[in-house]
Amino acid sequence: MFKNYLKIAFRNLWKHKSFTLINITGMGIAFTATILLAMTAMNELTFDSFNKNKNSLYQLYIETHRPNNTETNSTMPVPLTPALKAEFPDIVHISRYGSIGGSTIRYNGKEFSKLIRTTDADFLRMFTYPLISGNKETALNNKSDIVISQKSAEAIFGKEYPVGKTLNIKIHDEWKDYTVSGVMEDAPLNSSITFDMITRFENFPNYEPYADNWSSSTHDVYIQLNTGVTQAAFEKKLINFIHKYYKDDLEQLKKDGGRPDADGELLRLKLIPITDLHFSPILNTGGVSRFYAYLLLLIGAFILFIASVNFVNLSLGRTFTRAREIGMRKVMGAGRRQILLQFWGESFVICLFSLLMGMLLARLLLPYYKTNFYQAFSTDILRSPQLIIIFAAGFLLVSILAGGYPAWIMSALNTSQTVKGKITTGKNHRLRNSLMVVQFVLSGLLIICTSIVWQQLNYMRTKPLGYNKEQIISIPIGNNIGQERALELMRVQLAKVPNVLSVTGTDINLGRGRDGSTSNSVIGFQYKGKTVKTNWLRVDYDYISTLGLTLLQGRDFSRDFGTDSGVVIINEAMAAEIGEKNPLDANLDLDGSHLQVAGVVKNYHFKSLHKEITPLTMCIRKNWTLSYIFVKVKPENLPASMDAVNKVWHTVNPKAESQISFLDENTEKQYRKEERISKIFISGAVLAILISCMGLFAIVVLVIMQRTKEIGIRKVLGASVLNITTLISKDFIGLILIALTIATPIAWWAMNKWLQDFAYRIHISAWIFLLAGGIALLIALVTICIQTIRAAIANPVKSLKSE
Amino acid sequence: MIQLEKIFKWVNAGNNRTFLLKDINLTINEGEFVSVMGPSGSGKSTLLNIIGMLDEPSEGSYHFLGNDVYKMKEKQRSQLYKENIGFVFQAYHLIDELTVYENIETPLLYQNIKSSERQAIVADMLDRFNIVGKKDLFPSQLSGGQQQLVGVARALIAKPKLLLADEPTGNLNSKQGEEIMELFRQLNQESGTTIIQVTHSEKNAEYGQRIIHLLDGRIEK
Incomplete structure (x- = not known):
C-alpha cells in the first residue's frame, strides 16, 4: 500500500x-x-557541557557592593584556595587557574610560542580533558611537571614520544626546565578554558611573594562541589568565610557607605555554573x-x-x-x-x-x-x-x-x-x-x-572617536624583547623614515589588534574620603600629540621634567569625578605615590562605543610595562608607510610574532x-x-x-x-x-x-x-x-x- | 435489494426551497437492469448518487440489502459500499496519473487485498475485457471507448452486486456505446449483477428490463 x-x-x-x-x-x-x-x-548553547561533572563545577567570583554600583570580579588572591579547601568539606576538587599567555618554549634548538596555564593538581581530576598518555591523578604531582595538548605535542615533538622529555620554558623572564608528564586531548572548540600546556600553579609569576597576600587578585578559581550541595546553599555558607578573611575590605566598604544586598552583605563570594561561563557578563572574557x-x-x-x-x-x-x-x-x-x-x-x-x-x-x-x-x-x-x-x-x-x-x-x-x-x-x-x-x-x-x-x-564605524585612527600604526611588542628598549630603538630608527611623524608607547591597545588581546586596567583609590575609580593607562612621551587628543588644561608629558613620572594627565570624565574646581590642583594617591594632575584632555573613546566614556588617568611610570608602540605616519600613501614601519620593526625585533595594524582596523574589530x-x-x-x-x-x-x-x-x-x-x-x-x-x-x-x-x-x-x-x-x-x-x-x- | 421510501432532496437558495427529488418511493430487486430517464435537471443523477451513497437525501429512508443505510455507522456504511457498489461515469473519471492496470487495481487496494491476489484478479479482468495489451498505458493514450471500458472494468473489479452508471455512453460514439451496452446486458444476464443506468437515449434505455421516468424530481406513472 x-x-x-x-x-x-x-x-x-x-x-x-x-x-x-x-x-x-x-x-x-x-x-x-x-x-x-x-x-x-x-x-554556543552547549559550551562547556562536555564536562562530565558539569552540574557540580563552578567558577568563583567576588561581588562588591559599593555605594553607587555593584562590581563583580572573577580574579582571586592566591591564599584563598587553600583556605577554602581547608574549611569546606563540600568542595571535592578546587583549582586555581592562572593564565600566562604566550610563552617561549625551547626544544632541540627550536623555539615555539604556546599558551601556558598554571593550575592545581585537581584541575585534571575535575574537568573532562582526558589524557592520552600519562596518569591524570599524578601528572601534576611535581612542580616541574607539564601536561601538553596533543596539538602542541605534534608541533614540538613530531613523531617522538613526548612523555618524560624535557622542555626549556621561559615564564616571566626566567628560563626553567619542565618534564612532560602527560599528553591531553585538545580542548573541544566549545570549551571556555583554552590551553596549549598546563603546569602547576606554583610556577605562576609572583606565586611566592603573593602566597599569603589577600589583597592582590591574580587568577581564576574553579571548584567542584559534592553532588548533593546546591549552588545557593554553598553561597550562603561562604558568607562566614568572607567575614573571617575579608575583614578589612568589609570595614572599608562600610565606611564608604556601600549598599548591602538582599542578605545584608557588602561582599559576597559567589559561583557561576560552568555551563553559564560562556554567557556570563561577570567575567572579563565578556559573555556572549x-x-x-x-x-x-x-x-x-x-x-x-x-x-x-x-x-x-x-x-x-x-x-x-x-x-x-x-x-x-x-x-x-x-x-x-x-x-x-x-x-x-x-x-x-x-x-x-x-x-x-x-x-x-x-x-x-x-x-x-x-x-x-x-x-x-x-x-x-x-x-x-x-x-x-x-x-x-x-x-x-x-x-x-x-x-x-x-x-x-x-x-x-x-x-x-x-x-x-x-x-x-x-x-x-x-x-x-x-x-x-x-x-x-x-x-x-x-x-x-x-x-x-x-x-x-x-x-559606529564612522563616528569620530576623538583621536586620529587612520594614520596610526599599532605594534604589539610581545615578550621576546625588552619593552622600554624596543620603544627607544624604534624612536631612533624611525626618525630616519621620512613618512613617520611621531612615535609613542602604551600598555593598552586601542580597539583590538592582530594579536587579538584586549585588556582593561581599573584602579580604585581614596580621594578626600571617597572611593574614586579610574581607568589606568601607561603612556609615553608624545602620546597626546600622536593620537591627536585635545589638551584642555595644563601641559603634556615632557622630557623637560626628566622621567615625568610624578604627574598624571586625566580626561574630562575623571576631572568631573574628582570634582575639583581646578583639576590641576588635585593630588592623587595612586600607585603608591602622590601624583599631581598636570593636564586634562578632552574625552575620547578609548573603549568601544558600547560603553560610556569613563574616568581615565594616564601616567608614564616604568613599573607598568609597555605593550604597544603607536607610530603616526603622514596621510599620503599609507600602505607604503606601513611597509616601511614593518621593515624597521623587524630589524628591531626579528622574533616579532604579532602583525602590526592601523588603528582603524583595530576599532572595526571591536564590532x-x-x-x-x-x-x-x-x-x-x-x-x-x-x-x-x-x-x-x-x-x-x-x-x-x-x-x-x-x-x-x-x-x-x-x-x-x-x-x-x-x-x-x-x-x-x-x-x-x-x-x-x-x-x-x-x-x-x-x-x-x-x-x-x-x-x-x-x-x-x-x-x-x-x-x-x-x-x-x-x-x-x-x-x-x-x-x-x-x-x-x-x-x-x-x-x-x-x- | 434497494428500498427507497419517501425520499426528498432539496436545496435552499435564499428564501426559496428548490426540490431536486420529491417523494421518491422505489424498490429494485437483485438481478434487475433498470434504466432511469428524464430531461436535464429532473433529478436522475441525484437519485443515482443517493442510491450509490455518494449523497444523502434531506428526508426519507433507504434500505440496502436489508440494512437501514442512514442508521449505520460511517465505517460500516463505507464497508457495505466498498463491497457492493461499483460506479461508472459519463466522463470516465480515470485517474490520469495511473496506468490502466493501476486504475483497475485501486479499488482492491482500498479493500486491503493482498498483492498476489490483486494481481490475479486484475489479470483476470484485463483478460475478460480484452485490454491486456493496454495495461501499461495511461488514460490519455486511450480512445474514449477504451477509457470507458477501463472505467467499467474498474467498477467491476471488486465484484459488486450493484453497478451504477451515470450516462455511461454520453461521451461515446454510437458504436462504442453499443459495445458498452452489450457488455452491461451480458453482465446482468450472466453474472446476475444488478445494474441501474441513467441515460438520455431511448435506444440504450431499452437494454434495461424496467424504465423509470423522472420529471421535476418525481417518478412518473
Missing part, C-alpha cells in the same frame, strides 16, 4: 515539475540555512549573551517556517485542482485515512528530498560559512540527540501539515460534488491568506532589522559580534524574501490558473491589461501591506531593545520602515506582475476554450 502511495507521489511530482522544483528548492534552501544556524546555536544563540535559532525557524508556508499553500492550491481525483478515490472506496496517507506520502517525499538537498548544501557551504560567519565549530554537534529530535519533529510536522491538512479538508467534502470538480474554494483562502501574511511579517521583520543593524554598524549579526541578518533577510517571493509567485500562478476563464471573459468584455493586472494583484498587495503594518511595531520594539546595548546609538527613524516596506512591496509587486501580465495579454479565445 505504502509503495503504491509513493509511486503515485513520484508520478504526481514529476508531472508538476515546476511546483515540485519550487517546493524542493525553497525547502532545501531553508533546511540548509536552518541546519547551519542550528548547528551554530547548539555549539544566550540571546544571540536563541536569535540564530529563531531566524532559522523563521526561514523554515516561511518555506513551509509556501509548501502548505502550494499543496493546498494544488489539492483543490486535484479535487476530482480525491472524489474518484472515494467512489472507489478509499477511506479518509487512506486519502490522508496518500497526500502525506507526497509531502513526505518532497520534504525528504528537501532535507537531503539541505544537508548536501550545508555540507558544501560549511567551509564558506566557517570563514565568513562562525569559526569555532565542530560537526560533532550534528550527532547531538537534541538536534536530531528537533529536526525529525520539525520535518514530520511540516510534511503532515503540508500534505495532510489540505487532504483532510478535501476528503471531508461531499463526494458527488468533488467528482464533478464542483467545489468552492472561497473559505480556504482565509488560511492561505493568513499564512501569507505571517510569511511577509517575518520577511518584513528581517528586512527592517537588517537595515537598522546595518545603520548602527555604519554609525565583530555586531558584524556577524548583521551578516546573519542580511543572509536571513535575503533568504526570507527570496523564499517568500517564490511562494508568492507560485500562488499567483495557481490563482491565475483557477481564474483563467474569468480573465478571458473580462477581456472579451473589454478589460485592459492594466485592469486585469490590478484585479489579480490587489488582493496580494493588500496582504503584504497588512503584513508590513504588523511587522513595523514588532521590529521597532525589538531593535530598540537591541540598541540599548550601545551607549552611543542611532535613532530609529520612520524612513527606515518606509524604505524596508517599499523594498518588500516592490519585490513582491514585480513577482506578481510577471505572471499576471502574461495572463492578461494572453488571447482570451484560448483561455475560454480551456474550460
Whole structure:
C-alpha cells in the first residue's frame, strides 16, 4: 500500500515539475540555512557541557557592593584556595587557574610560542580533558611537571614520544626546565578554558611573594562541589568565610557607605555554573549573551517556517485542482485515512528530498560559512540527540501539515460534488491568506532589522572617536624583547623614515589588534574620603600629540621634567569625578605615590562605543610595562608607510610574532559580534524574501490558473491589461501591506531593545520602515506582475476554450 | 435489494426551497437492469448518487440489502459500499496519473487485498475485457471507448452486486456505446449483477428490463 502511495507521489511530482522544483528548492534552501544556524546555536548553547561533572563545577567570583554600583570580579588572591579547601568539606576538587599567555618554549634548538596555564593538581581530576598518555591523578604531582595538548605535542615533538622529555620554558623572564608528564586531548572548540600546556600553579609569576597576600587578585578559581550541595546553599555558607578573611575590605566598604544586598552583605563570594561561563557578563572574557544563540535559532525557524508556508499553500492550491481525483478515490472506496496517507506520502517525499538537498548544501557551504560567519565549530554537534529530535519533529510536522491538512479538508467534502470538480474554494483562502501574511511579517521583520543593524554598524564605524585612527600604526611588542628598549630603538630608527611623524608607547591597545588581546586596567583609590575609580593607562612621551587628543588644561608629558613620572594627565570624565574646581590642583594617591594632575584632555573613546566614556588617568611610570608602540605616519600613501614601519620593526625585533595594524582596523574589530549579526541578518533577510517571493509567485500562478476563464471573459468584455493586472494583484498587495503594518511595531520594539546595548546609538527613524516596506512591496509587486501580465495579454479565445 | 421510501432532496437558495427529488418511493430487486430517464435537471443523477451513497437525501429512508443505510455507522456504511457498489461515469473519471492496470487495481487496494491476489484478479479482468495489451498505458493514450471500458472494468473489479452508471455512453460514439451496452446486458444476464443506468437515449434505455421516468424530481406513472 505504502509503495503504491509513493509511486503515485513520484508520478504526481514529476508531472508538476515546476511546483515540485519550487517546493524542493525553497525547502532545501531553508533546511540548509536552518541546519547551519542550528548547528551554530547548539555549539554556543552547549559550551562547556562536555564536562562530565558539569552540574557540580563552578567558577568563583567576588561581588562588591559599593555605594553607587555593584562590581563583580572573577580574579582571586592566591591564599584563598587553600583556605577554602581547608574549611569546606563540600568542595571535592578546587583549582586555581592562572593564565600566562604566550610563552617561549625551547626544544632541540627550536623555539615555539604556546599558551601556558598554571593550575592545581585537581584541575585534571575535575574537568573532562582526558589524557592520552600519562596518569591524570599524578601528572601534576611535581612542580616541574607539564601536561601538553596533543596539538602542541605534534608541533614540538613530531613523531617522538613526548612523555618524560624535557622542555626549556621561559615564564616571566626566567628560563626553567619542565618534564612532560602527560599528553591531553585538545580542548573541544566549545570549551571556555583554552590551553596549549598546563603546569602547576606554583610556577605562576609572583606565586611566592603573593602566597599569603589577600589583597592582590591574580587568577581564576574553579571548584567542584559534592553532588548533593546546591549552588545557593554553598553561597550562603561562604558568607562566614568572607567575614573571617575579608575583614578589612568589609570595614572599608562600610565606611564608604556601600549598599548591602538582599542578605545584608557588602561582599559576597559567589559561583557561576560552568555551563553559564560562556554567557556570563561577570567575567572579563565578556559573555556572549544566550540571546544571540536563541536569535540564530529563531531566524532559522523563521526561514523554515516561511518555506513551509509556501509548501502548505502550494499543496493546498494544488489539492483543490486535484479535487476530482480525491472524489474518484472515494467512489472507489478509499477511506479518509487512506486519502490522508496518500497526500502525506507526497509531502513526505518532497520534504525528504528537501532535507537531503539541505544537508548536501550545508555540507558544501560549511567551509564558506566557517570563514565568513562562525569559526569555532565542530560537526560533532550534528550527532547531538537534541538536534536530531528537533529536526525529525520539525520535518514530520511540516510534511503532515503540508500534505495532510489540505487532504483532510478535501476528503471531508461531499463526494458527488468533488467528482464533478464542483467545489468552492472561497473559505480556504482565509488560511492561505493568513499564512501569507505571517510569511511577509517575518520577511518584513528581517528586512527592517537588517537595515537598522546595518545603520548602527555604519554609525559606529564612522563616528569620530576623538583621536586620529587612520594614520596610526599599532605594534604589539610581545615578550621576546625588552619593552622600554624596543620603544627607544624604534624612536631612533624611525626618525630616519621620512613618512613617520611621531612615535609613542602604551600598555593598552586601542580597539583590538592582530594579536587579538584586549585588556582593561581599573584602579580604585581614596580621594578626600571617597572611593574614586579610574581607568589606568601607561603612556609615553608624545602620546597626546600622536593620537591627536585635545589638551584642555595644563601641559603634556615632557622630557623637560626628566622621567615625568610624578604627574598624571586625566580626561574630562575623571576631572568631573574628582570634582575639583581646578583639576590641576588635585593630588592623587595612586600607585603608591602622590601624583599631581598636570593636564586634562578632552574625552575620547578609548573603549568601544558600547560603553560610556569613563574616568581615565594616564601616567608614564616604568613599573607598568609597555605593550604597544603607536607610530603616526603622514596621510599620503599609507600602505607604503606601513611597509616601511614593518621593515624597521623587524630589524628591531626579528622574533616579532604579532602583525602590526592601523588603528582603524583595530576599532572595526571591536564590532565583530555586531558584524556577524548583521551578516546573519542580511543572509536571513535575503533568504526570507527570496523564499517568500517564490511562494508568492507560485500562488499567483495557481490563482491565475483557477481564474483563467474569468480573465478571458473580462477581456472579451473589454478589460485592459492594466485592469486585469490590478484585479489579480490587489488582493496580494493588500496582504503584504497588512503584513508590513504588523511587522513595523514588532521590529521597532525589538531593535530598540537591541540598541540599548550601545551607549552611543542611532535613532530609529520612520524612513527606515518606509524604505524596508517599499523594498518588500516592490519585490513582491514585480513577482506578481510577471505572471499576471502574461495572463492578461494572453488571447482570451484560448483561455475560454480551456474550460 | 434497494428500498427507497419517501425520499426528498432539496436545496435552499435564499428564501426559496428548490426540490431536486420529491417523494421518491422505489424498490429494485437483485438481478434487475433498470434504466432511469428524464430531461436535464429532473433529478436522475441525484437519485443515482443517493442510491450509490455518494449523497444523502434531506428526508426519507433507504434500505440496502436489508440494512437501514442512514442508521449505520460511517465505517460500516463505507464497508457495505466498498463491497457492493461499483460506479461508472459519463466522463470516465480515470485517474490520469495511473496506468490502466493501476486504475483497475485501486479499488482492491482500498479493500486491503493482498498483492498476489490483486494481481490475479486484475489479470483476470484485463483478460475478460480484452485490454491486456493496454495495461501499461495511461488514460490519455486511450480512445474514449477504451477509457470507458477501463472505467467499467474498474467498477467491476471488486465484484459488486450493484453497478451504477451515470450516462455511461454520453461521451461515446454510437458504436462504442453499443459495445458498452452489450457488455452491461451480458453482465446482468450472466453474472446476475444488478445494474441501474441513467441515460438520455431511448435506444440504450431499452437494454434495461424496467424504465423509470423522472420529471421535476418525481417518478412518473
